[in-house]
Amino acid sequence: MAAAKADTSRRIPTIITCPSEMVGLSTALGYAQVTGVPQCVIVHVDCGTLAMGQSIHNASVSRVPVLMFAGLSPVTQEGEMLGSRTEFIHWLQDVPDQAAIVRQYCRYTGEIRVGHNVKQMVNRALQIATSDPKGPTYLTATREALEMEVPRLELDQERWGATIPSALPESEIEYIANCLINAKRPLVITGYLGRNPKAPAVLEALCDKLPIEVIETVGSDVCMRSDHDAYRGVTITTHPLVAEADVILVLDCDVPWVPTQGRPSANAKIFHLDVDPLKQQMQLYYINAHRRYKVSCELALQQLNAFIDRQHLDASKYNRLFQDRSERSQQRRSTLEAAESPSDDGIVRVPYVMSRLRSHLPEQTTVVIEAVTNAIPVIHHLQLTKPGTLVGTGAGGLGWLGGGALGVKLARPADFVVAVVGDGTFLFSQMESTFWIAKRYDIPILLLVLNNGGWNAPKVSTLLVHKDGHTARHTRKDVNISFDPAPNYVGIAAAAGNVWGATIGNIADVDGVLKEAVAVVKGGKSAVVEVRVPPIWPES
Numbered sequence: 001m002a003a004a005k006a007d008t009s010r011r012i013p014t015i016i017t018c019p020s021e022m023v024g025l026s027t028a029l030g031y032a033q034v035t036g037v038p039q040c041v042i043v044h045v046d047c048g049t050l051a052m053g054q055s056i057h058n059a060s061v062s063r064v065p066v067l068m069f070a071g072l073s074p075v076t077q078e079g080e081m082l083g084s085r086t087e088f089i090h091w092l093q094d095v096p097d098q099a100a101i102v103r104q105y106c107r108y109t110g111e112i113r114v115g116h117n118v119k120q121m122v123n124r125a126l127q128i129a130t131s132d133p134k135g136p137t138y139l140t141a142t143r144e145a146l147e148m149e150v151p152r153l154e155l156d157q158e159r160w161g162a163t164i165p166s167a168l169p170e171s172e173i174e175y176i177a178n179c180l181i182n183a184k185r186p187l188v189i190t191g192y193l194g195r196n197p198k199a200p201a202v203l204e205a206l207c208d209k210l211p212i213e214v215i216e217t218v219g220s221d222v223c224m225r226s227d228h229d230a231y232r233g234v235t236i237t238t239h240p241l242v243a244e245a246d247v248i249l250v251l252d253c254d255v256p257w258v259p260t261q262g263r264p265s266a267n268a269k270i271f272h273l274d275v276d277p278l279k280q281q282m283q284l285y286y287i288n289a290h291r292r293y294k295v296s297c298e299l300a301l302q303q304l305n306a307f308i309d310r311q312h313l314d315a316s317k318y319n320r321l322f323q324d325r326s327e328r329s330q331q332r333r334s335t336l337e338a339a340e341s342p343s344d345d346g347i348v349r350v351p352y353v354m355s356r357l358r359s360h361l362p363e364q365t366t367v368v369i370e371a372v373t374n375a376i377p378v379i380h381h382l383q384l385t386k387p388g389t390l391v392g393t394g395a396g397g398l399g400w401l402g403g404g405a406l407g408v409k410l411a412r413p414a415d416f417v418v419a420v421v422g423d424g425t426f427l428f429s430q431m432e433s434t435f436w437i438a439k440r441y442d443i444p445i446l447l448l449v450l451n452n453g454g455w456n457a458p459k460v461s462t463l464l465v466h467k468d469g470h471t472a473r474h475t476r477k478d479v480n481i482s483f484d485p486a487p488n489y490v491g492i493a494a495a496a497g498n499v500w501g502a503t504i505g506n507i508a509d510v511d512g513v514l515k516e517a518v519a520v521v522k523g524g525k526s527a528v529v530e531v532r533v534p535p536i537w538p539e540s
Contacts (some may be wrong), residue, residue, distance in 0.1 A: 020433035021051035023403035029064045030407025038065035038129050045071050045093045049101050054397025059136035060105040061395035065129040066136050074143045083143035102138045112141035115148030123160040130162040133276035165296030168303050177307045179247045179269050186212040187245035191253035193297055194221030197387040202301040204228055209308050211321035215239045217253055219375050220394030225385035229329040234376050238262030251297045273300050336380055346506045350374050350533055353510055354381035360514045368408050368419040370401035373456040378420050399428030409443045423451040426489055435497025438526050446521045447528045452535045454483040489530045499526040
C-alpha cells in the first residue's frame with residue numbers, strides 16, 4: 001500500500017485499521033448498509049476469519065454487501081515458489097477447509113489460485129454480494145498466488161454489474177390490487193423495505209389511496225414515517241392486527257408473525273413480495289402465502305399504485321374505513337404521549353428519556369440501534385420520519401453496534417450519529433476497539449447505554465415457554481443473567497478513546513446531560529452516556 005500511495009495516478013481504497021476483526025466487519029456493514037456500496041474486510045487466515053464471529057451472521061441475515069478476504073497458509077514449504085513457508089505458524093494455520101468456517105453464511109466463497117485473474121475473481125465476488133438477496137462473499141488466496149508477478153489488466157467495470165431488480169408480472173398486479181381495493185382490513189407487514197430509501201414514499205402513496213395499516217417488524221429501518229395515519233409501530237411477535245386482517249401484503253420481511261403467538265385468519269389473502277421470499281438460508285421457513293414474488297418492492301408498489309390510479313376509485317367508498325384508521329392512529333399517539341410523562345419517583349424510564357433525546361438531537365441525525373428488549377420503546381418514542389434515519393441489523397449477532405455506528409458515521413460524515421445500546425450489547429461490542437478507532441480516525445458519535453442491570457432477553461424467552469416456571473419466581477441474579485456489580489461503562493470507553501462521559505440516574509439529570517453530550521459530539525469528540533433504567537421485572 002505504501003508503494004501504491006506513492007503513485008498518485010492510481011486510485012486506492014481507504015484503509016481503517018481495526019484492532020478487532022468483529023468490529024472491523026461491523027464497521028464495514030454499517031457503511032455498506034446505509035450506502036449500498038460494498039466494503040471489503042481483510043483478515044488473517046483462519047484465526048482472523050473466526051475472530052469476525054457473529055458479525056458474519058449479521059452480514060448474511062441483514063443482507064448487506066461485503067467482501068471478506070483472508071489469506072491461506074502457503075502451499076509450499078521448501079522454497080519452491082516465492083511466498084513459500086517461512087514461519088512455524090504456517091503449519092498450525094493450515095486447516096482442511098478454511099472457507100467452511102463461513103460458507104453457510106456466504107452468498108459465494110472462492111479461492112484466488114493464480115495472480116492472473118485476481119480482478120475477475122474479486123469482481124465476481126462483488127457482483128454476487130450486490131445482487132439480491134445481497135450478502136457477504138469470501139475470498140482466499142495463498143501467499144504464493146499473491147506473490148505472482150502479473151501484467152497490469154484493465155477491466156470494463158460496467159460489464160460486472162449486479163443483477164437488475166425484478167417487477168411484478170402484469171397479470172399479478174391486477175390480482176393483488178383488486179384484493180386490496182376490496183379489502184375491509186388491509187394490512188402491510190414489512191421489515192427492511194426502508195433499506196431502499198425510495199420505497200417508503202411509494203408505500204405511503206399506496207396507503208393514501210386505500211385504508212391500509214402498516215406494521216414494522218424487528219426495527220432495523222424506517223419503512224414508513226411514524227406520523228402517518230397508517231403506521232402502527234414495531235413488533236417482534238404477532239401484532240393483534242394480524243388476526244383482524246382480510247388481506248395481508250408482506251413486503252421485504254423475514255418474520256411477519258410468530259404462529260405460536262397468533263396468526264392470520266384462515267380466510268385472509270396473503271401475498272409475499274420480497275427480494276428473498278424463499279429465505280433459502282433458513283432451514284425451516286413458510287408463511288402460507290397465496291402468492292410469493294421475488295421482486296423489488298419499490299417497483300412492485302409503483303406498479304400497484306399506477307394500476308389503482310387507473311381505476312378512478314370512488315374515494316367516498318372508503319370514508320368510514322379511513323376515519324376508523326385515523327381514530328386508531330390518534331389513540332396510539334395518545335398512548336405513546338402518556339408514557340413519556342416524567343415519573344414522580346425520579347426513576348428514568350425509556351419512553352421519557354427517548355422523548356427528551358428527541359428534542360435535543362439535531363435535525364440531520366441518524367440513529368443506530370442495538371437495544372434488544374428496549375429497542376421497541378426506543379424506536380416508538382424517537383418518532384422517526386425520514387427513510388434511512390434508523391440503522392439496525394435486524395439480525396441476531398449481538399455486538400454489532402460499536403463498529404456499526406462507526407461505519408454509519410464514516411458513510412454520513414455530515415450527520416449527527418447517536419447509537420443506543422443495551423448494557424449487554426455494550427459488553428458484546430468490544431468498545432475498547434470501537435473508541436480507539438473513533439479517536440484515531442476522528443469519528444465522533446454519541447453512545448447511550450441503557451443500563452437495566454443485565455440481560456433481560458433470556459428471561460423473556462424462557463417465560464414465553466414456561467410462563468409460570470422457576471424463572472418467573474426468581475431474580476436475574478438467581479438465574480445468572482444479572483450484571484451485579486455493574487461495570488463502569490463510561491470508564492471503559494474513556495480509557496480506550498478519551499471520550500466525554502456522564503451518567504443519568506434521575507430524571508433531574510436528563511436534559512442537562514443530553515444537552516451537553518450533544519454539544520460535545522457536535523464539537524468533534526465522542527460522548528458516552530450511561531442511562532440507568534429499571535429492569536422489566538422487580539429484582540426483589
